[in-house]
Amino acid sequence: QVQLVESGGGLVQPGGSLRLSCAASGSFFSIYAMGWYRQAPGKQRELIAPIKGGGSTGVADSVKGRFTISRDNAKNTVYLQMNSLKPEDTAVYYCNRDRDPLYSWGQGTQVTVSS
Secondary structure (H helix, E strand, C coil): CCCCCECEEEEEECCEEEEEEEEECCCHHHHEEEEEEEEECCCEEEEEEECCCCCCECCCHCCCCCCCEEEHHHHHEEEEECCCCCCCCEEEEEEEECCCCCCCCCCCEEEEEEC
């Protein structure tokens, strides 16, 4: 059973930056495409940045040019570098596979963008 542990969130002012990390337990991490999701209050969870095992990436239009996903397969870790943060980026951020079957969700990490 793979466990996912997200970290790195916090309170940041508009225009600021954060780097999120997602540590995954288990074997064969490098095989699977992963992704960062977020869930804002009152909204559904959405995939915002996928990354394949080999490192090719995608990004949702809402965060294009501001967020970058990366991974370190040797550390079983996926990262999300978030720059130029906006209040509308406020959400709980999660990582998981980018498609079914998903792993069990971790606890997520709260990101709040506010002055």
